[in-house]
Amino acid sequence: MHELSLVASVFEVLEEKAREHGAARVTRVVLKVGVMSGIVPDLLESAFDIYKKGTPAESARLEIVAVSVGLRCPDCGGTTAREDADFSCAACGSRRVEIVAGRELVVETIELET
């Protein structure tokens, strides 16, 4: 959808952290992408490759970790991880679940060269 603008915000974090640690280069970036975030990993990779030119992350390796849907049930207190589009509690079947994972774009770890 709007991967390029999201990548721009990833680079804001990369540049901030590189500055903070006095690093010349960012060599590895691990992003966690929720399967319900609307973000397409392939497009995120392409956007990253376009954006990285001329930045401290020019030669960085990008790793994308998919995060499946996590549900919390207010009825029984159970938590459920879902790979499919079934938004019900695995323990009690309630459909009043709250989505607690699967919508994120997290800059998880970065590797810096100083």
Add this chain to the structure above:
Amino acid sequence: MTVKTISVARDLLATNRQAAAAIRAELRARGILGVNLLSSPGSGKTTLLEALADRFRGRYRMAVVEGDIETERDAERIRAKGVPAWQITTGGACHLEAKMIGKVLDRIPAEIDLLFVENVGNLVCPAAYDLGEDLRLVLLSSPEGDDKPAKYPQAFLSADALVLTKTDLLPYLPFDPDRAAAEALSIKPGLKVFAVSALRGDGVDGLAAWLVEALGRLRSGRA
């Protein structure tokens, strides 16, 4: 030269959720019902808002924030109905974000009852961005086809109500409103379903009444 790995753990989409939560709290404190309208381009969001403006005139005060890639056209149509409207032109961005709504919040008059946000016409990206609304309506017009809910599940999953629009065209189209509603309900059980023709005014009263009920719940602290 040393290499070190640092843990960042920053959710870039959480920034929007936090901004949205602040907007929701402010709107609730001011007793304003926030309603976010999502749909494909041309499915009748502005026409529905015009019809609601006619229903609410003299009874409830509404305001509209219009999101579009370009032009002031939608805001002008809403203002022609005597309703205050602010146009946000995103200049290419495919959805509105909470911080954009935050910027116009101070300009919303104190006496407003319902604040509608007409999102950029797009059934994909706006679904991922909470704008701090209390209710999210997803519109599906009869010319778009009744097979859309399963093709764009996020939009329907995130909605509180489905509004099937352009029902006046049903005699000419193979659109089955029951099929569209059943498919949307399989994605989001409990979704409220309305069928309207904003052009003729059919079904608009039911939707207006439901919004007024929600406003009542919000003001009595039962939202």
